Amino acid sequence: MKQIYIIIIFLLVSFSFVSCSEEQHYTNKSFGYFSISNLFLSCDEEVHPLVRAVDTSLQLQICQGGEIIKDYAPGEDLSKRIVLPVGEYTLKTFTPDQSEAVNGQIGVPVYEIISSFEVREGDITSISLVVPQVNVGVCVNVSDEFKVNFHNLSVTIASVTGRSIVISDIDTLSPYYYFAIPSDGKLKYTVTAYNADEEEMTLTKEIVDIVSAKNYSIHLDLSN
Numbered sequence: 001m002k003q004i005y006i007i008i009i010f011l012l013v014s015f016s017f018v019s020c021s022e023e024q025h026y027t028n029k030s031f032g033y034f035s036i037s038n039l040f041l042s043c044d045e046e047v048h049p050l051v052r053a054v055d056t057s058l059q060l061q062i063c064q065g066g067e068i069i070k071d072y073a074p075g076e077d078l079s080k081r082i083v084l085p086v087g088e089y090t091l092k093t094f095t096p097d098q099s100e101a102v103n104g105q106i107g108v109p110v111y112e113i114i115s116s117f118e119v120r121e122g123d124i125t126s127i128s129l130v131v132p133q134v135n136v137g138v139c140v141n142v143s144d145e146f147k148v149n150f151h152n153l154s155v156t157i158a159s160v161t162g163r164s165i166v167i168s169d170i171d172t173l174s175p176y177y178y179f180a181i182p183s184d185g186k187l188k189y190t191v192t193a194y195n196a197d198e199e200e201m202t203l204t205k206e207i208v209d210i211v212s213a214k215n216y217s218i219h220l221d222l223s224n
Helices: 002-027 144-149
Strands: 031-043 046-050 059-064 067-072 082-085 087-094 112-119 124-132 136-142 151-159 164-168 177-179 187-194 200-207 216-220
Touching (some): 067 082, 082 087, 112 124, 136 151, 136 187, 151 177, 187 216
Antiparallel strands (some): 031 046, 031 082, 059 067, 151 164
16 A cells, blocks of 8 residues: 555655646746837838738748747737747748639739748737738720720730730720739730721730749730
């Protein structure tokens, strides 16, 4: 019976020792603070500010050593300071769904940036983020002179990715249609219109050297 008591007492002492060690290890860890002071979206060298809450289209992930430490879904509030253990981190700010729109759909602008920051003990690390657009938008701009001389206008834009769209019923300026960056750096477009004699006019050209963080406009003007 004495042996049983001794074993139980030994186990209780061992458990108490382990618990105290873990608590001591946790309380000895140094912490600092992280905050996002400003958040902007960038395209065509234009910067558009957002509120401090995460934009409804952006997700933020704080990572360390390939592990996601904190994950903020689109729309979550970031107005408060974030408490983090001292160390080096990366912050990924991105549009969650970056898949290219299917044929015929407008699509949406896609944004992403990966930033590095360091948390120091007792300090507040504050960063300002400018998140660039990583796909491209294309719109069609039709001059008044072109509209007077041609009707039944349509513009077909196609990418090597397989995505294509047809823009018609253009008053003056169409909305932007978004494409992933094509591997060959080109978008082909074909303009079809009819003159007063109902003769069809077709013109095929390319937008070349396409890069991210830039939108493009196809101008239809008789003077060009």
